[in-house]
Amino acid sequence: MALKGNLRDFSITQLLNLVNLACKTGTLVIEGPGDVAQISFREGKLAYAQLGHHDNTLAGILRRNRKISARQYAILQERAQNMGDKELGLLLINAGYLTQTDIIDSLQQYFIAIVRQLFTWVEGFFHFDTNKFSPSDKIPIRMDLENLIIEGSRQLREWEQLQQEIPSLDMSLKFMDRPGTNIRNVNLSVEEWRVVSYVNPKNTMRQIAQTTKLNELEIRRVVYALLQAGLVEIIRPGNAPVAIQPRAFPTTDKKEQKSLVNRIIDRIRAI
Amino acid sequence: MQTVKIVVTGPFSAGKTEFIRSVSEIDVVSTERKISAEAEKIKESTTVAMDFGRITVDAELVLYLFGTPGQRRFDFMWEILSEGMLGFIVMVDSVRPETFREARSILETFRAYAPTPYVVAANKQDLEDAWDLDDMRVALRLDPNVKFLPCVAHDKESVKKVLLELLYTILAEMESGNKA
Numbered sequence: 001m002a003l004k005g006n007l008r009d010f011s012i013t014q015l016l017n018l019v020n021l022a023c024k025t026g027t028l029v030i031e032g033p034g035d036v037a038q039i040s041f042r043e044g045k046l047a048y049a050q051l052g053h054h055d056n057t058l059a060g061i062l063r064r065n066r067k068i069s070a071r072q073y074a075i076l077q078e079r080a081q082n083m084g085d086k087e088l089g090l091l092l093i094n095a096g097y098l099t100q101t102d103i104i105d106s107l108q109q110y111f112i113a114i115v116r117q118l119f120t121w122v123e124g125f126f127h128f129d130t131n132k133f134s135p136s137d138k139i140p141i142r143m144d145l146e147n148l149i150i151e152g153s154r155q156l157r158e159w160e161q162l163q164q165e166i167p168s169l170d171m172s173l174k175f176m177d178r179p180g181t182n183i184r185n186v187n188l189s190v191e192e193w194r195v196v197s198y199v200n201p202k203n204t205m206r207q208i209a210q211t212t213k214l215n216e217l218e219i220r221r222v223v224y225a226l227l228q229a230g231l232v233e234i235i236r237p238g239n240a241p242v243a244i245q246p247r248a249f250p251t252t253d254k255k256e257q258k259s260l261v262n263r264i265i266d267r268i269r270a271i
Numbered sequence: 272m273q274t275v276k277i278v279v280t281g282p283f284s285a286g287k288t289e290f291i292r293s294v295s296e297i298d299v300v301s302t303e304r305k306i307s308a309e310a311e312k313i314k315e316s317t318t319v320a321m322d323f324g325r326i327t328v329d330a331e332l333v334l335y336l337f338g339t340p341g342q343r344r345f346d347f348m349w350e351i352l353s354e355g356m357l358g359f360i361v362m363v364d365s366v367r368p369e370t371f372r373e374a375r376s377i378l379e380t381f382r383a384y385a386p387t388p389y390v391v392a393a394n395k396q397d398l399e400d401a402w403d404l405d406d407m408r409v410a411l412r413l414d415p416n417v418k419f420l421p422c423v424a425h426d427k428e429s430v431k432k433v434l435l436e437l438l439y440t441i442l443a444e445m446e447s448g449n450k451a
Contacts, residue, residue, distance in 0.1 A: 161372075164372055164373065164375075164376040165372065165375065165376065166379070167376050167379050167380045167383065168379060168380065168383035170383060171379070171382070171383055227412070233412070233414070234379060234382075236382065236383075236386050240386050241386065241444075241447075242386050242387065242388050242444050243386050243387075243444065244357065244358075244387070244388070244441065244444060244445060245355055245356065245357075245385050245387055247354070247355035248275065248276075248355055248356060248357045248358075248387075249275065249357075250273040250274065250275070251273070254445070257445065258442070258445055258446075260273070260275065260332060261357075261438055261441055261442050261445065262442070263328050263329060263332060264275070264326075264328050264332070264334050264438055265435060265438045265439075265442075267326060267327075267328040267329070267334075268294070268326070268431050268434050268435055268438070269431070269435065271294055271326070271427065271431055
């Protein structure tokens with residue numbers, strides 16, 4: 001049976017565990033909230049990872065890891081445009097610019113970062129393609145999955161707790177009325193400031209997440225910190241006042257509705 | 272015959288079934304099943320779909336009390352039960368702080384369904400280990416305007432008081448709504 005489904009039912013950590021235990025070879029393709037990720041495995045080990053259309057060329061990865069300078073990167077972009085990663089890697093090693101370890105370490109860090117990002121995806125369709133391998137011009141690595149699985153499990157627990165704390169993102173936030181508290185005196189991260197700037201009863205947490213490009217885990221993480229610090233509280237969108245549901249009463253007549261509640265009150269008092 | 276309903280919700284083992292049982296004029300129609308999970312064996316059985324109690328108000332009006340299942344895996348029942356409710360009561364176990372987070376979560380979930388009036392009841396306040404109401408209010412992150420009441424679910428008078436407070440809240444909301 002094909003290995004496919006939704007991350008809502010089968011998490012990334014569970015998928016990694018399955019690949020690890022079954023020593024699977026192939027590529028896991030995940031269509032996430034705004035990106036597609038491809039993670040290739042060889043006999044249960046991580047071999048390659050790619051996220052959307054991010055620059056995953058060896059030159060780009062080495063530049064991000066500060067293994068080469070901006071100038072070297074520009075030269076490589078210009079002169080080694082048609083060169084595959086394997087060929088470029090050999091060239092850099094033979095020319096004495098880098099060692100094999102430098103290259104493998106950089107690739108490992110890059111692939112791990114992608115998998116870590118996937119841990120924050122809570123929904124998205126996935127399928128495991130046993131006939132698809134890492135692209136032939138890319139340098140595959142061979143990395144055990146155990147540490148990543150443990151890290152993912154920790155995040156899963158965090159996700160479950162955060163989901164319990166903030167079950168619905170369709171609610172809004174408002175600043176707490178606490179005299180003496182000045183939010184400017186609180187040390188907030190850039191991400192937290194971005195969310196704080198959109199705190200308004202008119203904006204739901206989902207809208208804030210979309211605007212600030214945070215996923216469901218990230219927005220919950222930020223909001224939870226703000227809640228714990230007593231800076232914000234969760235309210236209904238637009239600060240809608242409490243109201244009786246239209247279908248709560250068998251009648252629409254306001255007087256009759258009031259009489260009905262008073263009759264229930266009298267009855268309960270008499271029990 | 273006219274009917275209205277109030278929903279009693281809260282975490283696992285908060286005392287919802289007992290609350291309804293204390294005031295219902297019929298034996299509570301319960302969907303209790305034996306607990307299989309070792310971790311949750313703090314009582315023999317638990318509600319899996321709903322509890323159902325009834326109070327006949329007069330010849331033309333009946334109040335139904337619906338108790339929700341406390342375990343999260345039965346939460347698909349919550350939205351169904353909350354449809355058309357007059358208001359809801361969140362029961363919290365005062366001696367089990369480990370359930371406060373779950374209580375907060377249930378409260379937030381119900382608040383998200385509809386802006387319905389509600390009160391929160393701190394059950395088992397007769398027990399020695401019961402948390403103080405002020406501390407519980409902070410732990411549950413309750414708005415100061417939300418009624419937070421001490422409760423003993425097996426004591427009819429205590430249950431009546433909680434129900435009456437919810438009804439007073441509903442009445443107050445209706446009156447403020449009429450003014451607006």
